[in-house]
Amino acid sequence: MRLASLRLPFVANSLSAKLLVLTILFVLLAEVLIYTPSIARFRLTYLEERLAAAHIAALSVEAAPDFMVTKALQVKLLSYAGAHVIDLIQPDARVYMLSRPMPPEVDDTFDLRASSNWSLIMDAFGALVQGRDRVIRVIDRSPKDHAQRVEVTMDERPMINAMLDFSRSILAVSVAISLIAAGLVFVTLNALLVRPMRRLTDGVVAFRRDPDGAPPMVPERRRDEIGVAGRELAAMQGTVRTALRQRERLAALGTAVAKINHDLRGILSTASLLSERLSESTDPEVRRVTPRLMASLDRAVELCGQTLSFTRDGALPLRLAPVDLRALVEEAGEQVLATLRPDGARVEAGWSNAVPAGLVLQADADQLSRALVNLGRNAVQAGAVGVRVAVERRGERLTLTITDNGPGLPPRARDHLFQPFAGSARAGGVGLGLAIAREVARAHGGDLRLLASTGEGSVFALDLPLSPVSATPGGAAGGEARLASAAT
Ligand SMILES: Nc1ncnc2c1ncn2[C@@H]1O[C@H](COP(=O)(O)OP(=O)(O)OP(=O)(O)O)[C@@H](O)[C@H]1O
Ligand SMILES: [Mg+2]
Structure with a gap:
């Protein structure tokens, strides 16, 4: 303004x-x-x-x-x-x-x-x-x-x-x-409308200039539109102030998390490398627990990596290239099926790829695969034994549907859907998987939606354009959930 x-x-x-x-x-x-x-x-x-x-x-x-x-x-x-x-x-x-x-x-x-x-x-x-x-x-x-x-x-x-x-x-x-009528009308309207409006305007202008320093608005006790406007404005100021403070805190937190994660990932990688030696141990008990130890360490490294890339500044950078969608879904399925259960064993589920061969789109293959893997993993981690990926093409846009036969999203996950760190309802879950998947979709100029979630399973829809308009899109929509981006 x-x-x-x-x-x-x-x-x-x-x-x-x-x-x-x-x-x-x-x-x-x-x-x-x-x-x-x-x-x-x-x-x-x-x-x-x-x-x-x-x-x-x-x-x-x-x-x-x-x-x-x-x-x-x-x-x-x-x-x-x-x-x-x-x-x-x-x-x-x-x-x-x-x-x-x-x-x-x-x-x-x-x-x-x-x-x-x-x-x-x-x-x-x-x-x-x-x-x-x-x-x-x-x-x-x-x-x-x-x-x-x-x-x-x-x-x-x-x-x-x-x-x-x-x-x-x-x-x-x-x-x-x-003159008498005008005087009366003037005095009445001035008292009833103009002066209260002026107070409202002053409050809005002062708040806009300095949201933190402006004195809080005291709404008038009236039941008409001006009273309602004043109360709503005061409430809105409160919300905006809280949001601003929260944003500052989150920005600081994001920076801290990013730093800690960075170092932690290095430490864990070293530990992971070293623990490989344990598999050569002569002690059978040590050899027996080694795979679980390594799986845990790998999960920790993966978690650090994910958190780090999420809290990184700016929009998600995309490296666009022609991607064969069927092959991408196939690869993602392999990763999903390699997901380990907490006890170290592989999950047992079926991955059905209903994407027709020869469908090529412009996308960042790594990011898109990350989104798909997150969605697939969520399904098998929730207990689904079958996940099916299908695609529907409408003109220049695709909709990938990821359907599973799991138990559906728990209420906590549904209430905080796509909110980073807030939506996890799984022991050991960070609550980033869905947020990341949606950010990837939006960075491509698409979106991620939850189509259905019942006791019989869940369906997510991943909308994508065949070719994103710009090579580095996604800033506004995708970046809003980022923590560290608020610090800039
Ligand atoms: N297909 C699904 N079926 C059932 N529940 C699901 C499904 N997808 C997500 N959820 C629920 O939504 C929650 C949030 O998922 P999200 O991927 O964002 O976080 P997470 O899986 O808990 O942690 P991570 O960051 O490791 O992925 C999950 O904890 C899970 O309870
Ligand atoms: Mg997940």
Whole structure:
């Protein structure tokens, strides 16, 4: 990870700032959505009030003698109603009319009987944006009596002024509401989300920089996702710390084991050489135990060799060459059948080689044979009396199956399958055989799997490519189990 990505965000980029801006924007958007229909309704109500006032003013005509109202009274009534001309059309088509002496020309007519919500909104905004002082005629059924029709000619300017006042107060309220809402949302989210997240982030960054020195994370007592994340993170830190310490210890241990093994193997080889002389002894008892002594010494040398090569640094080096698989399996079988029982006698088992002749693959013959011998030996050591090796080819890959009729893997071996030193369930076993076999498989770009393990026997599958991609692969997968590789 690059160092830059570890840096915590600048305030303007922080979660809190983004939340604040977004909240303000959303509240303002909500206010705009509310404003649109309310300004249209405001205009409609204004006009209806005018129409109602006009209706009442026009009724004076009915009360006047001969339906004639004096000019002076007409002007007075019209100015109270805020109109230039008022027509009140009765159901029987009689018209009561009030008019100023020289009424102005009408610029626009709005028939509210034919209006829809949409046209009301459009007319309201149209009134706000047009710049002239228009004279408008408004027609509607009378709000006082729907049977009568009222037509009012009036100036639009007072209505626009009222609408602007209304808009200004709505704007002020909107801004106040959005600020209060944004503030509340901000404070709440900050306390609930942002600050805990920041603590988590700080903890992660500190741990990443210095896994040993960083103070342990104290998870918050909450049951939501942040609480879970905090607890899991704290647990994960614990696991990682333990693993790191274990790795250090194992690395040191691996180096020590490698050194001891190296010297021990030399000593044992000498002892083995010398003990060969015992077979020439004149004492029959000495001659009798000599083979067992030599077998034990050979086993010890072999063990040292195996441990040493396992704890060696780096990836398993491969010397690839064309290998005749059938011949290789045959040879491995001979070695497996030469396995000695603890009492020095040879095991008694059958080795069946079902690999067809002529199958050639690129591999390191020694390593591959080592893997096969380990698998075969495990089987006969567990008590199998028959081991069968078969092969199946799928395109450029092979799967070797090693099937035995032994008792199956004991639970301890199954629980620690392929774990070096941990999986042995056999007296005198080191627990490296399976780990080594898998490392060999992975170094070739393949793998080793346990296919079945029952009371009737076990089946291991060794996957291999016909030719490994690179000459020295296996580093990452195969090397992870190595002890000493951790020291580098
Ligand atoms: N084919 C098998 N049948 C039954 N048990 C098996 C078989 N293969 C492995 N095991 C069990 O798995 C354990 C681990 O095997 P592994 O080869 O890793 O170690 P080991 O045989 O104990 O020691 P070594 O390092 O000498 O091989 C064995 O001890 C044995 O109990
Ligand atoms: Mg073994």
